[in-house]
Each structure stands twice: as C-alpha cells, then as structure tokens.
Amino acid sequence: MISAPDLELTRAALATSTLSHGLKVFGDRWTVQVMLSAFLGVRRFDELQSFSNIPRPTLSDRLRSLVQIGVLKPRLYQDKPARYEYHLTRKGLGLYDATLMVWAWEKKWGNRALALPQTLHHTPCGHSFSPVLTCLACCEKVTMKDLKYTLVPNARLQHEPLEGLRTPRMSGRETAEMSLGLRVDRWSLLVLTAVVLGCHYFDQITHVLGIGPNVLSRRLSGMVEAHLLHCETDVNDARRRLYRLTPSSRDLFGYIVCLSNWAGESHLHEPSSIRPRHPSCKHNFSPRVACDHCQQTLNPWDVSFTVTQGSTA
Ligand SMILES: [Zn+2]
Numbered sequence: 523m524i525s526a527p528d529l530e531l532t533r534a535a536l537a538t539s540t541l542s543h544g545l546k547v548f549g550d551r552w553t554v555q556v557m558l559s560a561f562l563g564v565r566r567f568d569e570l571q572s573f574s575n576i577p578r579p580t581l582s583d584r585l586r587s588l589v590q591i592g593v594l595k596p597r598l599y600q601d602k603p604a605r606y607e608y609h610l611t612r613k614g615l616g617l618y619d620a621t622l623m624v625w626a627w628e629k630k631w632g633n634r635a636l637a638l639p640q641t642l643h644h645t646p647c648g649h650s651f652s653p654v655l656t657c658l659a660c661c662e663k664v665t666m667k668d669l670k671y672t673l674v675p676n677a678r679l680q681h682e683p684l685e686g687l688r689t690p691r692m693s694g695r696e697t698a699e700m701s702l703g704l705r706v707d708r709w710s711l712l713v714l715t716a717v718v719l720g721c722h723y724f725d726q727i728t729h730v731l732g733i734g735p736n737v738l739s740r741r742l743s744g745m746v747e748a749h750l751l752h753c754e755t756d757v758n759d760a761r762r763r764l765y766r767l768t769p770s771s772r773d774l775f776g777y778i779v780c781l782s783n784w785a786g787e788s789h790l791h792e793p794s795s796i797r798p799r800h801p802s803c804k805h806n807f808s809p810r811v812a813c814d815h816c817q818q819t820l821n822p823w824d825v826s827f828t829v830t831q832g833s834t835a
Pocket residue numbers: 657658659660661662800802803804805
C-alpha cells in the first residue's frame with residue numbers, strides 16, 4: 523500500500539525546485555552533450571560538431587545559451603575569420619559531478635547516442651573507475667532509497683509555473699529516439715521526480731506537474747516504452763494504473779540530485795524546495811561524486827579517458 527502524498531505541497535515544491543530551474547538550462551540532451559564534450563577538452567565549434575554530430579544550428583544555439591548563463595567562456599584562437607574555443611568557467615566546472623553521473627548512466631543504460639569516452643581513469647589512484655554517488659557528510663555510497671525528503675516550497679523561485687513548460691512538438695524521429703531509452707529530457711526527469719516523491723498515479727502526476735492529461739499520457743507511454751517507468755494495474759482498483767521507477771530510472775537519481783544541487787548553489791543561489799536527508803548519518807544530504815576504487819572526490823583535472831574509435835555513434 524502506498525501512502526498518499528500531499529499533492530498541494532508536492533506541486534508547490536516541484537514548481538519552485540532548483541531542479542526545475544536547473545533543467546530549464548540543462549534539460550536537453552544536446553546541452554548535456556556539449557558539456558560532456560567540454561569536459562573532454564573538445565572546445566572548437568567544428569570539433570564539437572564532428573565529435574557529437576549535433577546539427578550546426580542546434581550547436582550554435584546551445585553554445586550561445588551556455589555562454590549566456592556563464593558556464594562556458596569563448597576565447598578567440600584565430601583572428602581572420604574570427605574563431606572561438608569554448609572553455610569551462612568556474613561555474614561550468616561545478617557541473618562535473620552531474621556530467622559524471624550522465625556518463626555513468628549512459629554507459630550502463632544508454633544506446634550510444636551520446637559521444638562518450640569508454641573508460642575513465644583516475645590519476646591519483648591509478649585505476650579505471652566508475653563514478654559513484656556518495657553523501658558529502660559521511661562519504662557513504664548513497665542511492666535514492668537511502669534518502670528521505672522534506673518539501674519546503676521556496677517563494678523566491680515561484681516564477682516558474684510548470685504550466686508554462688511547453689512540450690516540444692515531437693517529430694517521428696524524436697519519438698523513435700525516446701524509444702531508444704536515452705530520452706533524458708526535462709519532462710522525463712520532472713515526471714521521475716514526481717514519482718520519487720510518491721506520486722504514482724496518473725491523476726497525481728498530472729496534478730503535481732500541472733501537465734494536461736493528453737500531454738502527460740503521451741509522455742508516460744513514451745517513458746514506459748523507453749523502460750524509464752513501469753506501469754501496472756493497481757491491485758485495489760483495476761481502473762487505476764500505477765507507475766513505478768525502473769532500475770534505469772532509479773539510476774538517473776544521481777544526475778537529478780547533482781544537477782539540482784548545482785542549480786541551487788551556483789546558478790540560483792537559493793536552497794532547493796526538495797531537501798533530501800540522509801537518515802543513516804543524520805545529516806542533510808549533499809551529493810559528492812567519488813571514484814569507486816579509492817573513494818576520493820573526483821576533480822576534472824585528475825581524470826583522463828580513452829575514446830574508442832567509433833563510439834561517436
Ligand atoms: Zn550521510
């Protein structure tokens with residue numbers, strides 16, 4: 523039996539969450555790909571384009587907005603014609619944890635639609651590693667199930683009505699991409715967060731996210747198809763369907779929590795309305811991404827990588 527969530531509180535918390543704001547900036551896979559490439563040292567437009575296969579206008583657009591929010595800084599490397607390299611700023615470097623979580627997820631569950639290095643190597647310990655989510659306070663490895671949440675809507679972040687969140691019209695190609703299981707976009711992540719907060723039924727999710735039933739219905743079936751949600755008939759009421767997380771969507775938690783933390787600390791300078799606690803160490807939870815081999819915190823300058831030819835599918 524699932525206890526009923528407080529729907530009004532959940533709705534207010536989601537609408538004012540740093541996650542929702544953070545996803546406005548990092549809610550599409552091309553942006554994630556550009557950031558991933560930046561951490562790999564791919565800095566020039568043409569290199570980025572050929573490395574990631576991003577359509578040129580899309581790449582220009584994403585670079586412009588990443589510069590605008592201050593995570594990338596253009597540097598002139600050629601005068602005539604003017605050509606720029608895009609370097610990570612301090613604010614951009616703060617996205618390393620979230621980016622590592624994307625790498626880990628894509629490696630395990632993705633369909634190689636993102637250009638990824640195959641192996642990450644941690645120089646201080648000398649081993650290949652996988653990044654793992656740990657608790658900053660106690661350094662223990664943490665999964666979604668280890669945390670409890672307190673919801674404290676943040677009035678200062680209120681100008682973010684989820685109703686205004688437009689669904690991009692999905693072309694046939696995009697629908698196909700979704701079924702490949704790599705659709706880590708803003709909507710999917712907000713739906714997953716609603717489920718994490720205990721909203722398992724259609725009517726609950728539509729209410730807390732303020733999404734119209736038709737749009738939500740399309741979204742949910744796409745997510746079920748992409749194995750991001752599991753849908754079952756409620757044993758107590760055969761008319762109701764129950765949505766649960768799957769192993770792959772549970773693994774997206776690391777990205778969700780790191781992005782949300784970055785958005786609160788570095789982008790909005792506001793506390794999140796969704797506050798995780800780590801009951802086992804009795805501290806508020808802040809994410810720390812560590813090397814699974816030596817358990818040390820990971821810094822971009824301590825990590826090298828190999829990109830296998832042909833991995834840029
Ligand atoms: Zn802890």
